[in-house]
Amino acid sequence: FPGLADVSISQDIPVEGEITVPVGSHSPDEDYSTLDEPVKDTIMRDLKAVGKKFVHVMYPRKSSALLRDWDLWGPLVLCVSLALMLQGGSADSKDDGGPQFAEVFVIIWFGAVVITLNSKLLGGTISFFQSLCVLGYCVMPLTVAMLVCRLVLLAGTGTVSFVIRLIVVGAMFGWSTLASTAFLADSQPPNRKALVVYPIFLFYFVISWMILTFTPQ
Amino acid sequence: GLPPQALVDDTEDVSLDFGSEEELALRKARIRHPLATFFHLFFRVSAVVTYLFCDWFSNSFVACFVTILLLLSFDFWSVKNVTGRLLVGLRWWNQIDEDGKSHWVFEARKVPTIAASTEAEARIFWLGLIICPVIWTIFFFSTLFSLKLKWLALVIAGISLQTANLYGYIHCKLGGQKTISRVTSRLFGTTDVPKRQSRRISEDGTEERGKTGFR
Numbered sequence: 001f002p003g004l005a006d007v008s009i010s011q012d013i014p015v016e017g018e019i020t021v022p023v024g025s026h027s028p029d030e031d032y033s034t035l036d037e038p039v040k041d042t043i044m045r046d047l048k049a050v051g052k053k054f055v056h057v058m059y060p061r062k063s064s065a066l067l068r069d070w071d072l073w074g075p076l077v078l079c080v081s082l083a084l085m086l087q088g089g090s091a092d093s094k095d096d097g098g099p100q101f102a103e104v105f106v107i108i109w110f111g112a113v114v115i116t117l118n119s120k121l122l123g124g125t126i127s128f129f130q131s132l133c134v135l136g137y138c139v140m141p142l143t144v145a146m147l148v149c150r151l152v153l154l155a156g157t158g159t160v161s162f163v164i165r166l167i168v169v170g171a172m173f174g175w176s177t178l179a180s181t182a183f184l185a186d187s188q189p190p191n192r193k194a195l196v197v198y199p200i201f202l203f204y205f206v207i208s209w210m211i212l213t214f215t216p217q
Numbered sequence: 218g219l220p221p222q223a224l225v226d227d228t229e230d231v232s233l234d235f236g237s238e239e240e241l242a243l244r245k246a247r248i249r250h251p252l253a254t255f256f257h258l259f260f261r262v263s264a265v266v267t268y269l270f271c272d273w274f275s276n277s278f279v280a281c282f283v284t285i286l287l288l289l290s291f292d293f294w295s296v297k298n299v300t301g302r303l304l305v306g307l308r309w310w311n312q313i314d315e316d317g318k319s320h321w322v323f324e325a326r327k328v329p330t331i332a333a334s335t336e337a338e339a340r341i342f343w344l345g346l347i348i349c350p351v352i353w354t355i356f357f358f359s360t361l362f363s364l365k366l367k368w369l370a371l372v373i374a375g376i377s378l379q380t381a382n383l384y385g386y387i388h389c390k391l392g393g394q395k396t397i398s399r400v401t402s403r404l405f406g407t408t409d410v411p412k413r414q415s416r417r418i419s420e421d422g423t424e425e426r427g428k429t430g431f432r
Binding site for chain 2: 039042046068069070080084087101105106127129
């Protein structure tokens with residue numbers, strides 16, 4: 001190659017560079033962000049929270065689960081079942097227990113809202129929905145009492161059945177009031193505790209009265 | 218003379234792989250979350266339809282009441298927890314911290330992922346979210362004026378549940394002070410590509426071309 005001897009390359013200038021390429025990846029979620037979790041996780045998480053709260057009402061301890069992660073599913077289920085059980089009995093009657101059903105609903109929810117407003121006006125630190133949550137979940141013993149009463153009423157409507165129902169309803173009423181007071185009274189200043197407990201007492205008393213005086217048609 | 222040699226050209230086409238075929242299909246689809254879109258509308262519309270035609274379904278007031286209430290509750294839960302984040306990337310909730318103070322948190326997804334929502338989905342979401350509370354408000358007035366008061370409790374419940382979702386999502390969208398935005402964005406980064414072969418360019422490149430060619 002005759003010409004190549006003449007070729008001399010004095011400088012090497014390497015040409016190089018970088019190319020930015022979109023690295024398509026999903027950024028990892030921070031722990032608290034639940035925007036991208038699968039739907040099944042969401043459902044299971046909420047169901048477990050509801051179940052845990054029911055257990056906490058059964059054994060009222062000083063736990064924060066009922067207060068911190070409030071939800072209103074439990075109260076809804078309890079309210080609907082209580083209202084269904086309280087409604088009158090015969091499905092064929094013209095007045096099919098409609099007004100009674102709505103009555104129970106309104107009493108429970110309106111009563112709970114009024115109690116919450118009362119405790120907030122008295123200077124309570126608990127939030128609106130937390131208080132509704134606690135009051136609603138603590139209706140559970142009374143729902144159990146209603147179930148027992150209906151079963152007892154299937155057996156008979158005499159004095160004995162009345163006494164049994166009285167005892168059961170009284171016990172459950174005490175349980176409900178104590179459970180909700182344990183959760184709610186702490187958030188009040190000490191000299192106002194009685195003022196807060198009294199409406200709760202009244203609320204559960206009215207519900208217990210409805211349960212005790214229920215007679216199927 | 219010698220025919221000019223075609224130098225190896227570095228501008229030849231290289232196909233860039235944007236992802237698998239599934240992702241390509243996902244990009245093109247107008248509705249990426251069909252199930253979520255369906256359920257977003259299903260519960261709300263069923264509640265309205267049941268309320269309007271409850272007399273046809275059943276004679277029992279209680280059955281209708283409970284059915285509509287359950288539909289409204291499921292709708293509230295699914296819109297708040299599922300369809301909002303799938304269809305428009307927004308979410309809101311209430312959090313109670315150690316002191317017992319309650320905070321309302323509104324979260325918005327800032328960084329679009331591949332499965333992010335399309336415009337069609339967003340439009341369906343917002344339309345469904347806005348129209349239903351309006352319908353329930355109309356029901357409220359019609360119930361009030363026709364004095365069918367036993368339905369009033371239900372209608373009020375419907376209005377509160379649907380308006381709550383509407384308010385929460387509008388707050389998310391407008392991004393108030395309580396928004397927690399997604400800070401990290403790792404969508405773009407630099408990588409080191411293998412260095413291209415160094416070319417040697419002599420200073421007299423053009424003139425030497427013939428001689429530096431290869432046979």
